[in-house]
Amino acid sequence: MGKTKTPKAEAPLSDAASEAPSEGSTDKKNVASDRPLNLIGKPFRRVDGRAKVTGQTKFADDLHFPRTVHMKLVRSTVPHAEIVSIDTTEAAGMPGVLGFLTGDDMPNTFGILPVSQDEHALCVGKVRFVGDPVVAVAALTEDQAHEAALKVKVEYNDLTTIASVEQAASTPEPRIHDYGDTGNIHKQVSMSFGDLDAGFAEADEIFEDIYYFEGNTHLPMEQHASIAFTEDDGRVTIYSSTQTPHYLHRSLAKVLELPASRIRVIACPNGGGFGGKSDPFNHEICAAKMALKLGRPVKIALTREEVFYCHRGRHPVLMKTRTGFKKDGRMTAQHLQTALDGGAYGSYGVASTYYTGALQTVTYDLPKYRFDSIRAFTNKPPCGPKRGHGTPQPRAAFETHLDKAAHRLGIDPADIRLNNLVPPDSVTANYLKVGSIGLGDCIEAVVKGSGWRERYGKLPEGRGLGLACGSYLCGAGLPIYWNFMPQSGVQIKLDRSGGVAVFCGETEIGQGSDSVLAACVAEILGIDLQDIRLCVADTDLTPVDLGSYSSRVTLMVGNAAVQAAERAREIIAKAAGEKLDVPPSRLAFSEHRVFDIEDDERSMSFVEAVQAAEAKFGTLGTTGSYIPPRSPGRYRGAGVGPSPAYSYSAAVVEVEVDPQTGIYQVEHVWMAHDVGKCINPALVMGQIEGSVYMGLGEAMMEEQVFRRLPKKRSNALVHKHPSLLEYKSPTFHEMPPVTSYIIEDPDPNGPFGAKEVGQGPLLPMPPAVANAIFDAVGVRVDQVPIGPHHVLEALERKAKGKEGRVGPNKFPDYDFGVPLNVPTVAEGGDGKATNQETAGVRKGIGTMKDREEAVGKGGQ
Amino acid sequence: MTILLPGTLTDAYRMLSDDPDVTPVAGGTDLFAHWPENRVKQSTTYLDLSGLAELRSMRWTKSELVLGALTTYWDVVTDARVAAEFPNLVTAARQVGAVQIQARGTWAGNIVNASPAADGVPVLLAYDATVRLGSRDGVEDIPLDEFYLDYKKMRRRPDQLVTEIRIPRRTYQRAWFEKVGPRKSQAITKVGVAVTVAGETWRIAANSVAPTVCRCPALERYCAAVAGAKGQPLTSPSDLLPAIRSDVSPIDDIRSTAEYREQVLARILFHALNDAGV
Known part of the structure; x- marks a missing residue:
């Protein structure tokens, strides 16, 4: 029996709901994580599983x-x-x-x-x-x-129809919308963290690569x-x-x-859902x-x-990555430029724009970092968030860029990553607070599992391995609209029946959020999942939860549920302790019973304990709330990227390429994911495998693309294939065996230490496939999806003595405006920009203040 | 929408000759793929052939394999005798759509749907199949090679029905079929090719590279000549390109590019020929 911790001083019950919501980590959850766990961490059947497989679920x-x-x-x-x-x-x-x-x-x-x-x-x-x-x-x-x-x-x-970012930039009129930074450019961003010139000056080598990630859709x-x-x-x-x-x-x-x-x-x-x-x-x-x-x-x-x-799917993004490296592979500075084709409406686009730069810094140490981006309006269905929201595109660019750098510098691609890892409990150049980071363990796991050290670079022609990593948020640090209220709330109602009703605004989209919510409560109260009645996602009946996006539910709902359940446990323990004549701190809740950990003869059933509490305190109910910790960034745009914790993934992909047709088959995927702590390993595995599948589709074939109808048929810009007949996603035949590794590096901000798993494992897939194709046949396809015709074209070019590469060659000379200058922590920065007033402004169109006054501040 | 339900083949012939706009339907896997969005199809009169016992059989004669018009891909996939004698038919059938399509879709329907990407047609062409058309006026046999006139145009009068596909039984030294699609199943072909060799006679047929599925006579001659050591030995796929370019005319479309189709056709042929020791 593990040790227990004394609960907080007794508080009148009526005050429970009015207590301030917990901000960031609370000692409450440490109470939970110090106890031995009965349910959390073991594979259990999802609470909505039976209804779904028997057709009882009402969609x-x-x-x-x-x-x-x-x-x-x-x-x-x-x-x-x-x-x-x-x-x-x-x-x-x-x-x-x-x-x-x-x-x-x-x-x-x-x-x-x-x-x-x-x-x-x-x-x-x-x-x-x-x-x-x-x-x-x-x-x-x-x-x-x-x-x-x-x-x-x-x-x-x-x-006039605008069909591309370049066309939008060169066609300010007619405007698709009468707002936005300029003409048909919806959003422009430019921010510089630290002295970039100094960073590049320190480098022994500077490499630059251009990469294109085509749009694709969620396909729920x-x-x-x-x-x-x-x-x-x-x-x-x-x-x-x-x-x-x-x-x-x-x-x-x-x-x-x-x-x-x-x-x-x-x-x-x-x-x-996947964001759609x-x-x-x-x-x-x-x-x-x-x-x-x-x-x-x-x-x-x-x-x-x-x-x-x-739609609201993956933005098509063109990217230019320029990075300075020391000879040993350490990075000294990076300048990333991205251009997003946003489609016809804003959607999440402003956030997506920032996300194409924000998370580049949380995997490998980038002491100086500059990020420029524009998002254009075009006459296509609006783009928005899809699994990974704005980050898979720059991640693919970065991870292929790093693979090339490793080859140019003569360093193993696994080692260049291991040597550059962000240290735990650190603040990045763009002021993101990294807590736990299990990325090193992830890389080691897939390197070992795939036989990387013995096999990379040594397989027969046509066969290859590729490695790539990724990271994702465990919930956006800030809500979508500015407010100081909790991002997640949970209410628990208990009564003499022994049944526990849990109310929460969370939304089950297949990811298993209902099961996470129920498990957190069941664990703390020592009862079965079947004893819990969930009432979720009902704005009349449930406390607000912001929704199933940004991989926020396990962490935020989990923390709110832990708080509400701990409060319920405290109330019950007080009443039960009185009846059993045991101090509440000595009571354990397990297997439907409440008992003295020093003498388990002194016990009562959970139902009896709840009845005792109802008799002592009257009608029973508790609440829990969660607000993420405040992030250190204070500059304009610092709201996108912060998260209570970051998950990490690493993948090795093995491919077999047929050099005659360019057709390749992914033969095996080894995927390791740092989930902090599993709430339910079965669900974690499911999310990893689902991410592998979706990432593979993006890597190999999925694309949301458009064409002009012939002049005689209106010349309209139409979706090339708005049907499942031609929008191809992988079938069973394309899905390779997947070996998953769950890495647990508990994060103090997560419930029981848990982090997200719904989106992160998608990120390494496209670059890992690209890197594996390079290992197999020695050519680079610097765009996603990688079609057989691209591979073949690159092989043809290589055979003719040209560069064995297919992909974009040019990043247009866009005007991103004046960069925001933010000194890094190492430079003595305090998270604020030194030029907040003048930054972000395009040349010659006034200050930010003038423009805000001119266009109004927006907002609801 | 009107559906006519003929009791016998004679009824079906009468219904067809009474109304030239009637569309015969068997499996429906092509005709109803865009149901119900396609407005034209909603006002069409269909002649449902699925109940006609006369069209159902697959049978062997001394000199031919006869596929009745209602023979499905799955009928062929599950027939060991076909697999032994005409393996290309089974190989192609397994690559059409998914199992559900294979179970309902018919070979005859694949022919008259006249898609340039039809997966059933190249193998039938390479086996020298003949299409038997029936009508009130009697039957007419047309070699499949002469059946197509242009994109979606064929030598079937509106009052005629495909009743049988007749495949001559020969001894083949080689027969293979390759389909290149965007994924391994449920995919429409980017480029496909069927080849048979009987003695010195080569048959090569390709799909998705011309307005119709087509025989490739220049390639056939070239390959026969190389195989008979009458021509230059093959050294690279590009040796095949002149013949390919005289036989086919691929285009860029939503599924692939003309260049990829040409290149891949050359390469898969080249390597198949190499593997065959040609």
Whole structure:
């Protein structure tokens, strides 16, 4: 029996909820982690598993209420145009048609970020991409709504279409949006941490590489669906497949012009999200508005084609990485430039822009670092967050760049990484606080597992190994809108039945968040998962949790759950201790019993203990909250990148390349992931393997790309293949055996030491595949996805005596504005910029202050 | 949408000659792939062949393997005798779509759908298959090699139905088929090629490299000449390019590029020939 720690001084129960939320690490969770663990760390069946495999889970599209009607959206057929007229006359006469909505019905804008409130529920005035919704039609059946939608006539006046970042930069007019940093550039960022020139001057060698990462989409199995209905007291409720019910709640209040207290959002379990259901969407708002208009339940289920238009997936990013190296492989400075093709709306794009630079510093020590970026608006479906949000692209660029540097310097690619590791408990050049870092152990695990030392560089022609690493957030340090409230809240209700009800706004999207929440509570109270009733993701009934994004749930919900459960345990222990005549500190909770650790004869059942507490204190309930620790960065833009903890991954990939066709097969993947501490190893393994699969798809074949229709067919810019027929993702045949290694380097900020696993293990995959192809056939494909034709082209070039490389050769000379200068900690910096007032400004267009006054500060 | 349900083959012929716009359907794996978005298909009248026992059989004669029009890929995959005598048919059938498609899709449907990327057609071409068309006016046999006229155009009158595919039984020294797709299953071909060698007779047919699946006569002559030591020995894949360029006309499309298709066709042929000791 391990030692226990004395709980905090007794506090009146009524004060529990009003206690200040815990900021960062609390001693409460150390209480939990010092006890022997019964459940945490052992593989257990996920709490929603049986319902999912037996079909009992109700996804949004499974819901149906009496008198439900169906809605379809009429979407733009042109990429950029003014709406001249909308004619619903013929459609209105179609069988079953009940009503229409247009942009005029919902004039307020919305958007996930306060600085990018640029969407209308239905287009007002103009359309910005093929698929932009213009009219909503409701009818008695889905087929009738579909037929009617086809009869709606929209007349357009075409505008110039912007198809690429370069075109956006050179075509300031017409503007796709009337806001943004300049012309069609939505966002420009430039920041310099430390004396970069000095850093490069110290280098023995400076290497520069250009890399392109194509856009791709989430491809969840479940297509988005929503059903909304009103209650007679003027309330509206919506069930939706969303990862972020809280943000949808806010957007609905804004667009519907209703008090948030009259709107209820319930997130159904998502059939996969991966970031694709993190924005509030047009169809959700239209369903609620239509329900209010018709007074009947309104349902919309998107087709697969529409899901491709909703998108919000991986940004296409062009990158230039310039790094100074010492002869021994140590890095002295890095200058990274990125250009993001954002698509037609802001979405998370401002954050994505910063994320293409923010996390480059948390794996390998970069003493000086400069990052420049622009995000352009283009007439394509909006890009946003996909698993890894903005970081897989620069990670792929960095890890292939490092592989090349290792070869140029004559250092083993594993060693160049091991020699550059960020030390634990340190602050990076861009002021990110790194706590635990198990990356070294991750690299060692996959190097050993794959036989790297014996095999790398020595396999027969056509066979190769590649190594790459990655890191990801365990929740964004700051909420999406500025506030000082908890990012996650949990309430626990207990009563004489012995049942424990746990209320939390968290959203199960398949990642296992329900199981994590239940396990944290079950562990601390010594009960079974089956004794816990979860009530989640319901804005009327559950405390706010910001949603399933940025890999925040295990850490933030987990910490809030630990706090709420510890408070419940304290109350029960007080009452039980009195009954058993044992000091509460000597009580253990395990196997449905509460007992004296020094004399286990003195015990009572958990139910009896709860009854004792209910008798002593009255109705029982506790709360827990979580706010991440404050990050040391104080410069503009310091809000993107901080996290309570960072997870780390390393992968070795083995490929077999057929030099005749360029076709390659990934034969094996060894993936190690530093998860801090497993809550449930079975779920951790599942997330690792799922990330390998998704990363492999991005590396090998997935691409969200566009083409021009022929002139005679409108010349529109259209999605090349908005269907599962041609948007290729790997099948069983492409999925290699995966050997997973779980590395546990507990982080003091994580519940029980846990960190994230949902996104991180994707990051090493694309660069590891690229590096393996180099080892196999000696050519570099500096772009993702790597198609057989790229490999073949690179081989052909090499055979002709040219550079055996395919990829972009040029990074355009974009204007990123004046860099923000932030001295590093080593230089005596305090986290602030020395030129906050003048930085970020494009040459000759005034100061930041002037511009803020000119464009307004945005915000909700 | 209207679906006609003929009781017999004679009924089917009558229905077809009564209405030239009727579309015969068997497995439906191509015709209904874009259902229900494709508006034209919703107002089409279909003639459902699936109940016609006359079209069902796969049988052997002394000189031919006869695939009835309703023979599916899966019928072929599971037939050991076909695997022994016409292995290319099995190899190709296993690479069409996924198992579900293989179980429903028919060889005859693959022919009349007339996709340039049809995976069933190159192997049939390389085996010198003949298409038997039936109608109220009687039957007509057309060599598959002469069946296609242009992209999606073929020598089938609207009142005619493919009733059989007839494959002559010969002794082949070699037969192989290679499909290059974006992934290993559920993928439409970027480039595919079927080859058979019977004595000195070469048959080479390719898909996804021209408006129709096509025989490659220049390649056949070239290979036959090299094999018969009448020509220059092959030294590299590019030796094959002149013949390839005279036979096919690949394009850049959403699945691949013209250059990749040409290069890969040359390379897979070259290495297959090398492996075969040519």
